[in-house]
Amino acid sequence: xxxxxxxxxxxxxxxxxxxxxxxxxxxxxxxxxxxxxxxxxxxxxxxxxxxxxxxxxxxxxxxxxxxxxxxxxxxxxxxxxxxxxxxxxxxxxxxxxxxxxxxxxxxxxxxxxxxxxxxxxxxxxxxxxxxxxxxxxxxxxxxxxxxxxxxxxxxxxxxxxxxxxxxxxxx
Amino acid sequence: xxxxxxxxxxxxxxxxxxxxxxxxxxxxxxxxxxxxxxxxxxxxxxxxxxxxxxxxxxxxxxxxxxxxxxxxxxxxxxxxxxxxxxxxxxxxxxxxxxxxxxxxxxxxxxxxxxxxxxxxxxxxxxxxxxxxxxxxxxxxxxxxxxxxxxxxxxxxxxxxxxxxxxxxxxx
Numbered sequence: 085x086x087x088x089x090x091x092x093x094x095x096x097x098x099x100x101x102x103x104x105x106x107x108x109x110x111x112x113x114x115x116x117x118x119x120x121x122x123x124x125x126x127x128x129x130x131x132x133x134x135x136x137x138x139x140x141x142x143x144x145x146x147x148x149x150x151x152x153x154x155x156x157x158x159x160x161x162x163x164x165x166x167x168x169x170x171x172x173x174x175x176x177x178x179x180x181x182x183x184x185x186x187x188x189x190x191x192x193x194x195x196x197x198x199x200x201x202x203x204x205x206x207x208x209x210x211x212x213x214x215x216x217x218x219x220x221x222x223x224x225x226x227x228x229x230x231x232x233x234x235x236x237x238x239x240x241x242x243x244x245x246x247x248x249x250x251x252x253x254x255x
Numbered sequence: 256x257x258x259x260x261x262x263x264x265x266x267x268x269x270x271x272x273x274x275x276x277x278x279x280x281x282x283x284x285x286x287x288x289x290x291x292x293x294x295x296x297x298x299x300x301x302x303x304x305x306x307x308x309x310x311x312x313x314x315x316x317x318x319x320x321x322x323x324x325x326x327x328x329x330x331x332x333x334x335x336x337x338x339x340x341x342x343x344x345x346x347x348x349x350x351x352x353x354x355x356x357x358x359x360x361x362x363x364x365x366x367x368x369x370x371x372x373x374x375x376x377x378x379x380x381x382x383x384x385x386x387x388x389x390x391x392x393x394x395x396x397x398x399x400x401x402x403x404x405x406x407x408x409x410x411x412x413x414x415x416x417x418x419x420x421x422x423x424x425x426x
Contacts, residue, residue, distance in 0.1 A: 094365050096355025097285045097348065101278050103359060114268045117392055119417035129410075166392075169358050174392045175381040176354060177268065179347040184267025185400075187340050188274060193400030194265050194407050199383075200396045206383045208390055210346040212370075213378040216387050221288055221337075221345045225371045229356075229364030236365050239300075246290035 094236050103147045104173070108132060108140050113170065114177055116150070121163040149173070178208045265407050274318045275344070279303060279311050284341065285348055287321070292334040320344070349379045 104110065108130070115129050127137050141164050144150045149170035155163045178197065185193045197206040210219045217223075225244075228237050275281065279301070286300050298308055312335050315321045320341035326334045349368065356364045368377040381390045388394075396415070399408050 095282075095285075096352050096359060096364065096366065098282060098355075099359040100351045100355035101281060103355075106278065107272050110272060111266075111269060114266075118397060118414045120414075121417075125417070171392050172354055172357060173350075174395075175379075175390070176347060176350040178381055178390060178395070179344075179350045180271045181267050183343055183347060184269075184271035184274075186343060188267060188270035189400075189402065192402035193267065194403045195267065195397045195411070196400045197390075197395050198398040200394055203398065205398075206390060206395060207385065208346075208381045209384045210349055210379050211382050211387070213380045216382070219346070219349060219368075219377060219379055221342050223371055224345075224349070224368050224377060226289060226366045227369040227374065227376075229360075229367045231360065231363035232365045240366070243289045243291075246292075246296070 094233065103149070105140065105143045105147070108136065109144055110177065110180065112137075112140055112144065113149070113166075113173055114181075116164070116166050116170065117174055117177055121165055122155075123162070123164070126164075144170070175208075175210075179210070182208050265404065274320070276311065276314045276318070279307065280315055281348065281351065283308075283311055283315065284320070284337075284344055285352075287335070287337050287341065288345055288348055292336055293326075294333070294335070297335075315341070346379075346381075350381070353379050 104113075111130055112126060115126055120126055120129060123134075123137065123141070126132075126141070127134060130137065132140075141150065141152075145152050145164065148167055150164040151167050152162050153165055155161055181195075181197065185196070197208065198204060199206055211217055212219055226240060228240055232240075275284075282301055283297060286297055291297055291300060294305075294308065294312070297303075297312070298305060301308065303311075312321065312323075316323050316335065319338055321335040322338050323333050324336055326332055352366075352368065356367070368379065369375060370377055382388055383390055397411060399411055403411075
């Protein structure tokens with residue numbers, strides 16, 4: 085049910101979504117970022133059917149987001165540990181969480197982000213690494229990268245002309 | 256096929272995913288951030304079946320990420336403009352794009368982020384708004400918010416004990 089066809093090759097967003105697989109995977113990542121590694125813990129947390137969880141963990145291991153490790157020989161039991169590649173999805177999960185807290189918790193937040201060392205509450209914002217300036221929809225554009233094909237160049241040119249005349253809702 | 260059951264009520268990540276709906280929606284958002292507003296433009300860009308696109312846009316309008324506007328009376332034609340709520344998902348889409356560029360473009364990037372005003376290339380990082388310190392999996396924890404239920408408190412306590420003994424893959 086998720087899109088594979090047209091832009092898997094060119095678009096880094098589509099490529100990432102394909103690698104992640106589907107919604108469940110984001111919740112598995114969420115739990116992994118909190119320290120979950122074992123099948124039973126994921127299963128209990130997610131309330132997911134075991135066969136679906138198995139399939140998801142297999143996919144996430146195949147795509148290199150998790151490493152599967154034997155932690156018990158008898159009986160054989162594996163745990164799923166985030167790789168560096170998997171850990172790099174932390175900003176995405178934080179962005180999703182922050183948005184949920186802002187827009188989907190009208191009566192107040194159930195969980196907040198805090199600095200591990202001090203307990204200080206955190207508000208994640210996306211900035212440019214070099215100048216630490218906040219990045220917004222209005223200030224950022226897409227440009228062709230070194231591997232852009234003619235099709236991507238054409239698409240980006242079309243986007244620039246669209247942007248010039250795009251309506252905005254303020255608020 | 257996406258999860259709804261257990262944590263929709265409590266978890267801001269799950270709430271956000273439910274609001275977004277599914278994978279297609281993220282690609283629709285991606286295009287909207289580039290200035291797309293019209294059904295035909297989305298359809299052409301996504302290569303998606305019209306009935307699926309209709310359903311997605313209806314969902315995204317109902318959940319308040321887009322506003323539907325009449326831009327032509329004869330024939331009646333609507334466009335879909337991001338609301339402030341929708342625009343706030345920009346960091347999530349940037350995080351997905353940046354990850355894709357880092358991990359899914361071994362031969363070089365096809366698109367890059369750049370400052371609209373200057374064309375300077377951008378590297379998005381997630382920092383704490385107050386101190387501008389980079390936020391990582393290792394430095395951030397979840398804590399109970401003002402609306403946390405007993406169940407959430409219990410879950411967070413369990414997570415803290417898991418974290419203490421969690422294995423790490425360095426790399």
